[in-house]
Amino acid sequence: MTIIKRKIIKAIMNIFPAVPQALDLSLNEVFMHKNFTDADEDTKKKLMLRSAQWRYDYEKKYKFEKMYFKKVNIKKLLKNKIVLDLGCFTGGRTAVWAKRYDIKTIYGIDIDSVYIEAARLFSQKMGNNTHFQISYGEELPFEDNFFDAIITSDTFEHVRDLKKVLQECQRVLKGDGIIICSFPQYLSPFEHHLGFVTKTPCIHWFFKNTDIHEVYY
Secondary structure, three states, rough: OOHHHHHHHHHHHHOOOOOOOOOOOOOOHHHHHHHHHOOHHHHHHHHHHHHHHHHHHHHHHHHHHHHHHHHOOOOHHHHEEEEEEOOOOOOOHHHHHHHOOOOOOEEEEEHHHHHHHHHHHHHHHHHHOEEEEEOOOOOOOOOOEEEEEEEEEOHHHHHHOOOHHHHHHHHHHEEEEEEEEOOOOOOOOOOOOOOOEOOOOOOHHOHHHHHHHHHHH
């Protein structure tokens, strides 16, 4: 990328700038700040639990099915089923789903050990029948025909190979299994996922992802 292009992208980002907050618990950035990386183990665990609790409280307030599937009885589909939460993050939402939908057993996967440790800590705190492990969606560590259902939210836009992820989902689902998913359309004006540094819309319509991310980081 040329210096001129870099300056142009940065200038556009700065039309509506934003600043990441060290204790913003909504996404994974909280684990990238020195507040977490330089903290002692006890402080790290407290932040992990706070992250999971934030997601738990958010899901209770803004119900998944009310936001995306108003005409679908998700509880009827998931009650007493074996379910995978693909992209579980710190497990707060998984804990709500387990109870709300009367799920028999729920598994959660995500790609970072911090997320999974947080999810396990929160699961122990809540006493849920949940199981978490590190995994990529392209290589699910489960046998064929294992799950009755897969539920995933705001994850498919992050995976490396969506086609392979969907093939893996099909492999681990039972013959009559279902997948319930929601994810943003990448070309929507604000779905560039740059919200921690800029609120300028539509940047990703005009510049390559690699160039944008180089400036972002």
